Amino acid sequence: MPIFEGIPVETADKYRGGLPDAYGKVAERKISDGDAPCRCCLRPVPKGEEMLVLAYRPFTELQPYAETGPVFLCASPCAPSEKSGLPEILTSPSYLLKGYSSDERIIYGTGQITPTDQVAGYADELLGREDVAFVDLRSAKNNCWQARLIAES
Known part of the structure; x- marks a missing residue:
């Protein structure tokens, strides 16, 4: 079974503290409908809880294959679970x-x-x-x- 890694906790905490995203913008704050997958803890952001929406590039440098896209994060500190197997956020077919x-x-x-x-x-x-x-x-x-x-x- 491969290891599933989300956005590192240290990086997520920096976004929570106002670090600009991959496009130089501060994360937007929204309220979760319960279906938003947090890319740090790899669990859904609980319904009614605040979440961040930001542009994320999971690569160390700009290059042609360094895709950037929107992600959600719990607005409150979170950490990956120690649970093995598929992460909770994998609910699509x-x-x-x-x-x-x-x-x-x-x-x-x-x-x-x-x-x-x-x-x-x-x-x-x-x-x-x-x-x-x-x-x-x-x-x-x-x-x-x-x-x-x-x-x-």
Whole structure:
């Protein structure tokens, strides 16, 4: 089973403190309808709770494959659960998985819309390749970044 990583707690806390997002804007504050997936704790932001909406780029530098998109975060401090298996936020029927090299370039041919119950298996398959350093999990409908998958140590 791959390890699902969200936005690091330290980074999420900086956004909560006013750090500008990938577009240089301060995060918008909204109220969750209970369906917004927090990309830090990988659980839904509870209904009625405040959340942040911001542009996130899960790459270390600007380059052609460094996609940016909207994400939600709990406005209050949160942390990933220690629970193994698929994160709670994976409630859609399918997701887009893409493999990336260690220099954060997409590896052509790895992108695949994958049924949710097959996400871990396909990620493990990709992570077993020598040329794949990590896999990004995105919404199959809106292309929003959900989590990064890495191989178990």
